[in-house]
Amino acid sequence: MPTLSEKKYDIVIAGGGVIGAACAYFLSKEKNLNIALVDLKKPGNASRASAxxxxxxxxxxxxxCGVIFFKRISMQRAEAEGDDLPPLRPHILPDCFFEFALKSNNMYPALWQELKDKHDVDFKFEKTGLKYIMYDKYDKLYADSIVEQxxxxxDQISWLSAEELAKDEPYINADAIGALEFKCDHQVNPYRLNEAYLEAARQNGVELFLQTEVTDIEKQGNRITGVNTSSGTLHCDMLINAAGSWAAELSKMACGVEIPVYPVKGQIILSEKLPKVLKGCISTTDCYIAQKDNGEVLIGSTTEEKGFDTTNTLPELKELANGAMRCLPILNDMNIKRCWSGLRPGTPDELPILGEMEGVEGYLxxxxxFRTGILTSAIxxxxxxxxxxxxPLDLDITPFKHARFDEQNKKQA
Structure with a gap:
């Protein structure tokens, strides 16, 4: 790690998770900027808890984890009101997010090749697809509603009958009535993606200040001029807030405003290495399941607003495990390697916050x-x-700017 000095940086990036690392990499591809990245790994770092x-x-x-969350909410409401479980309705995000997510997704094949060829790092891009497994008519109604919207x-959707699903995924529960497959939804190794961005950025000249905490922000008037850290001050012209679930703390220091980013806990189970039991990634109303390139099976994930708590809780883990065993009966014989919790950086509308803050210069x-940092890191x-x-930007970021919350507050007033 470099030592701090009076060196002036064009940009300081606060946060070394997948978003901060991606920003460091893309900004450093043209090697005409002095860039520093500051990161302190805290319990619950979302990038290391992703599937x-x-x-x-x-x-x-x-x-x-979206459908799992809304199923739980529906069950809690039904129990409180003494009613039957109402049919689930898909929680569809706005068109702007579809564009954002799909553009990022399309970048990955070329990005994977670029990082391997130019920087000798491999984040294990795998073309797997994602299958939503249906057990009954209610799951089918849910899938129908998705397709209608x-x-x-x-052209990116396929319906699989029970017979076709059994042929494609022979270990799936024989009681499944079919699946809805999203052909462009694949997977990477999240740890390797984060490290690939960081290593490529380092090779491009970015200075990495790891295990270093941001303690305050220096300003002259309304302009950011430096970042105080546990090791000293990094002078800069631009600060990029990529602090994940801790982004509100940083924005308070830099802008005097706490942006509405808060931790959303997700608990995860990881199995021992197993033979190949899945061809693609799986989603059900109980859990999602992804077998990684090394054979481990990852089962997730809860969606809990519990502050910065990162403890594991038996009821939630049992719920995930039972859902996974229902879907893949072969997992009844698996051994659990470890369990952990991650803190996703949530927002009130589930959309990221990008770009400038009104009244502050030298800040982005x-x-x-939230739960799509790995997917949307590239874009x-x-x-x-x-x-x-x-x-010129690849898409309009107006829907993602912090100013949208001011507009929403005005409408509600």
């Missing part, structure tokens, strides 16, 4: 990516680079 799913459509339509993506947000890194350099 690594590039589920552009799946997450946009509320699968993954995304007609423009019909790159945070609030975020490119957008932040292009925004900093004044280049």
């Amino acid at each position: 690594g799913g590039l589920w552009a459509i799946g997450e946009s339509v509320g699968l993954g 995304i007609p423009d993506l019909a 947000n790159a945070c609030g990516h 975020t890194g490119k957008l932040i680079n292009d925004l900093y350099r004044g280049l």
Whole structure:
């Protein structure tokens, strides 16, 4: 790690998770900037708790941990009101997020090749697809509703009958009545993706200040001029807030405003290494399941607003394990390697917060990516680079700016 000095940086990136690392990589591809990245690994770092799913459509339509969360909410309401469980309805994100997620997803094949060829790092991009497994007519109604709401993506969707599913995924429960498959939703190794971005950025000249805490922000008037850390001060012209679930703390120091980013806990189970039992990634109303390239099976994930708590709790882990064993009976004989919790950086509307803050110069947000940071890191890194350099953007980031919350507050007043 470099020692601190009076060196002036063009950019300081606060946060070394997948978003901060992606920003560092894309900004450093043209080697004409002095860039520093500051990171202190805290319990619950989201990038190291991810399944690594590039589920552009799946997450946009509320699968993954989304459908698990809304099923639990529906069950709690039904229990409180003494009613039967109401039919689930897909939680569809806005069109702007579909564009954001799909553009990022499309970048991964070339990005994977680029990082291997130029930097000798491999984040294990795998073309797996994502299957939503249906057990009954209610699951089928849920899938029907998804398809009805995304007609423009019909070419990326396939229906699998029970027979076709059994042939494609022979270890899936024989009681399944079929599946809805999203053909462009693949996976990576999330740890390797984070490290690949960081290593490539380091090779490009980015100075990495790891195990270093941001303690305060220096300003002259309304302009950011430096970042105080546990090891000294990094002078800079631009601060990028990629602090994940801790982004609100940083924005308070830099802007005097706490942006609405808060931790959303997700508990995960990881199995021992197993023979190949899955061809693709799996989502059900109970859990999602992804077998990684080394044979380990990852089962997730809860969605809990419990502050910065990262403890594991038996009821939630049992719920995930039972859901996984229902889907893949072969997992009844597996051994659990470890369990952990991650803190996703949530926002009130589940959209990231990107770009400038009104009234503050030398500051950009790159945070609030909730459960899609791995998926959307590529487009975020490119957008932040292009925004900093004044280049045309690949998409309109207005829906993702912090100012949207001011507009919402005005409408509610």
